[in-house]
Amino acid sequence: MYKGGFYRRKNICKGEKMENRERAELDNFKSEFERINNLYLPFISDYKKQTQILYIYVTIFATFFFEYFTNFDGFKGRLPLSILFIGIALSISILLFLISNILDSLSHLFLLESRKATLEQHINNHFGNKILVWDSKILPFFHDTKHMHWRFFISPGWLTAVFSTFILKLIILAHCFLVFKAANKYSMECPSDTFSIHLTGYIFIVIMLVASTFILNQWYLLNTIGREYINRKVYKLSGVYYKNIRVKFNSFPIIIFALTFFSGFLIFFMAAFDENVLFPGGKAQCPLIYNWSVIFGDSLLLPLINYKLASLITQFNRLLRREKILSIIVLVLILFLSIIGNWYSHEFWLHDRITDFISTDKISYTLVGKWHLIFSIIQTSILLFFVYLWFLSAKYNILYKQLSRIWWFVFPFTCLSIFDSLMKYFFIYKIDFLSVLVSERFTFLTPISAIIVLIIIKAFHKKEHHYHSV
Secondary structure, X not given: OHHXXXXXXXXXXXXXXXXXXXXXXXXXXXXXXXXXXXXXXXXXXXXXXXXXXXXXXXXXXXXXXXXXXXXXXXXXXXXXXXXXXXXXXXXXXXXXXXXXXXXXXXXXXXXXXXXXXXXXXXXXXXXXXXXXXXXXXXXXXXXXXXXXXXXXXXXXXXXXXXXXXXXXHHHHHHHHHHHHHHHHHHHHHOHHHHHHHHHHHHHXXXXXHHHHHHHHHHHHHHHHHHHHHHXXXXXXXXXXXXXXXXXXXXOHHHHHHHHHHHHHHXXXXXXXXXXXXXXXXXXXXXXHHHOHHHHHHHXXXXXXXXXXXXXXHHHOHHHHHHHHHHHHHHHHHHHHHHHHHHHHHHHHHHOOOOOEOOOXXXXXXXHHHHHHHHHHHHHHHHHHHHHHHHHHHHHHOOOHHHHHHHHHHXXXXXXXXXXXXXXXXXXXXXXXXXXXXXXXXHHHHHXXXXXXXXXXXXXXXXXXXXXXXX
């Protein structure tokens, strides 16, 4: 009896110890929940205040933007160009700082929500039942990138990411437009400093576009895949199994796409509108709207081509390391040919029979013409380097199929020069189609060259592949 009573009391003590340990674990979970909630509420408050400050900033900037263009001469008389540039730089820095603060608050909110989800999982595992599911099941499901939409209903988070990115990008483009407007007007008063003023404006705009594109890309990624990435990391560090697949997302191609679109088409569009060479009836006989290479090429095809190339950029090293010295020589040669070729073509364009968005007096370039020359040099170099990479891929049979698919975007772009000539002759010269073909026969050189390159590389790849297989 004594021995049995001893073991009975021993089992009771073990049960009491286990019960006390479970109660202590639950108390720890409870205190952790309370601590996270105490941290969560201040971040919510900070997030709301920061968004309100951003709304106030947008309102103030929109008011200034309207006043600047309605009373530009007054601003020009009171503000030196250097002070105006400093003010624009300060304004864009404040905007990017506000966005960064909002991103910081959002990331902390996502971290706290993920930690609450792991605590729910621990409690569910402890009781062997799905007692708590809000942070661990419901929220991850509706914020998962695989559930962006359900039939006709689109995820509000995704819509917020897209439209807020679009609105903020418009504000940044408005800053770029201010720089364009100021540089153009001030250069008219100081013709001797025209080049330095415009060069400063171009460099300023490129820096703004690169910095803003990076920040806004982070904004977009945090609102789309950032929550899932944070969930996965927090779950892993908390020792809880996370069943969602690994997030793989390369944002560099999106940055290149946006940078090509905003530094090309949108700058052309804004500068042409400012110089009254965008639509018919302005200063130019052949306005920008008649140029399909800009309207369709620079707005869609070129960004897509650069996007495709950027998505393969990490794999180009496999090709270039096989021909390092040759690649350096070819790159220098491509830059030289691009500068000479574009300078000659733009000079020929400058002295054309009609005025267009490149020049309204056949003597000097417009602001659109100057930027078009710089942009054309960069893009021509990229396209020629693509041909070189395609040749290497055919030789070594690396990335050949991927680069061959890009040609189907390059070829339509080369054909747009034909439509440029057709628009010019149909709407301006108003002559018959046969005369157009005779007069503009050289415009067929670019698409014909693209076809010849395709045939040569296809034949070269077939020969090399057959030789190695044999």
